[in-house]
Amino acid sequence: MTTRTEQAPARAPAARTATAPVETEAAGTGAEAAGTDSRRFRRAPRPRRRGLAPGKRLPASRLIGPALFLALWAVASAAGQLDPGAIPAPWTVLRTTGHLWTDGTLPTDVLTSLERAGYGFAFGLAAGVVLALASGLSRVGEALIDGTVQLNRAIPTLGLIPLFILWLGIGETFKIAIIAIVVYIPIYLNLHSALAGIDHRYVELAEVQGLSRIRFVREIVIPGALPGFFVGLRLGVTGSWLSLVVLEQINATSGLGYMMFQAQNYGRTDIILVGLLIYGIFGLVSDSAVRLIERKVLSWRRTLSS
Numbered sequence: 308m309t310t311r312t313e314q315a316p317a318r319a320p321a322a323r324t325a326t327a328p329v330e331t332e333a334a335g336t337g338a339e340a341a342g343t344d345s346r347r348f349r350r351a352p353r354p355r356r357r358g359l360a361p362g363k364r365l366p367a368s369r370l371i372g373p374a375l376f377l378a379l380w381a382v383a384s385a386a387g388q389l390d391p392g393a394i395p396a397p398w399t400v401l402r403t404t405g406h407l408w409t410d411g412t413l414p415t416d417v418l419t420s421l422e423r424a425g426y427g428f429a430f431g432l433a434a435g436v437v438l439a440l441a442s443g444l445s446r447v448g449e450a451l452i453d454g455t456v457q458l459n460r461a462i463p464t465l466g467l468i469p470l471f472i473l474w475l476g477i478g479e480t481f482k483i484a485i486i487a488i489v490v491y492i493p494i495y496l497n498l499h500s501a502l503a504g505i506d507h508r509y510v511e512l513a514e515v516q517g518l519s520r521i522r523f524v525r526e527i528v529i530p531g532a533l534p535g536f537f538v539g540l541r542l543g544v545t546g547s548w549l550s551l552v553v554l555e556q557i558n559a560t561s562g563l564g565y566m567m568f569q570a571q572n573y574g575r576t577d578i579i580l581v582g583l584l585i586y587g588i589f590g591l592v593s594d595s596a597v598r599l600i601e602r603k604v605l606s607w608r609r610t611l612s613s
Contacts, residue, residue: 369591369595373587373591377397380394380396380397381396381397381398384396384397392576393576394576394580395576395577395580399577400577400580400581400584403577403578403581404581407566407578407581412566413566413581415561416561416562416563416565416566417563417585419561419562420551420555420562420563420564420589421589423479423482423483423486423551423554423555423562424486424547424548424551424589426483426486427482427483427484427485427486427487427489427490427547427550427551428486428487428490428543428544428547430483430484430486430487430490430491431486431487431488431489431490431491431494431543431547432490432491432494432540432543434487434491434495435490435491435492435493435494435495435498435539435543436494436498436536438452438456438491438495439494439495439498439499439502440498440502442456442495442499443498443499443502443503443532444502444524444528453499456492456495456496459488459492460492460496464485464488464489464492464550465485465550465553467485467488468481468485468554468557471484471485472557477557477558482551482554482555482557482559485550485554486547486550486551486554489543489546489547489549489550490543490544490546490547491543492546493539493542493543493546494536494539494540494542494543495539496539497535497536497538497539497542498532498535498536498539500535501531501532501533501534501535501536502528502531502532502535504531504535505527505528505531505532506531509527509531510523510527513526513527533604533605534605534608537597537600537601537604537605540597541594541597541598544590544593544594544597545590545593545594548586548589548590548593551563551564551586552564552567552582552586555568556568563582563585563586564582566578566581566582567579567582567583570582
């Protein structure tokens with residue numbers, strides 16, 4: 308009993324000694340945590356990086372430029388800075404448009420021009436796509452087609468008008484043929500370039516996966532070539548209107564170009580401006596339609612404009 312009584316007090320200080328470092332360590336850990344928290348709260352916020360993208364798209368952004376041009380035109384006409392005989396005021400052109408529409412001249416000419424441009428664009432689109440696919444997917448096709456198209460591109464298309472008149476006559480056929488040539492060249496060039504720019508690793512992947520020719524075209528070629536195709540499509544749409552204004556002044560009895568040619572003989576600059584504005588509206592609307600289709604079809608892409 309005496310031995311047990313003497314050992315008990317000796318164990319108590321040992322227990323206190325063992326617990327003291329634990330308390331000290333806990334206190335030290337809390338101080339370090341408090342210091343870390345204080346440093347975290349005292350840290351200065353990082354400066355926000357400036358965005359390099361163009362930003363959000365402005366509503367109706369493509370109409371701002373034409374609207375500003377019309378406003379400047381109206382202000383200059385109202386201030387007397389423009390000669391009314393050379394450049395009539397916007398309200399004069401608008402009044403002339405109303406007169407031409409009510410007497411039936413303008414609707415007939417517009418429908419005729421739309422028909423010519425539509426047929427020429429359809430034939431040019433089909434020819435450009437077929438030739439580009441045949442040339443871009445086959446070395447034999449490239450050898451037979453690409454050089455001929457490049458030669459055709461180097462020849463001024465409007466310079467072919469006398470030859471086409473001798474071949475096809477002076478009627479509507481040669482006009483549609485010239486429009487088709489103007490349309491197919493940019494479509495072919497851009498689609499052929501897009502096909503040539505497809506990464507060869509995708510071709511090797513398709514070969515490893517054992518894709519057939521049809522699946523290869525559908526799953527690799529078409530998605531890879533669509534961006535270039537839409538660029539050529541926009542240029543082709545614009546080219547159809549640019550060539551139409553010239554062709555409708557050659558042995559034509561209707562159309563916007565014929566209307567402008569007749570107005571030139573009588574010195575009616577207001578009618579000429581009506582035709583030019585309608586051509587501009589058609590070009591802007593058709594280009595916007597192609598861009599809208601492009602945005603829907605290529606919605607999977609993440610680009611700078613999107």
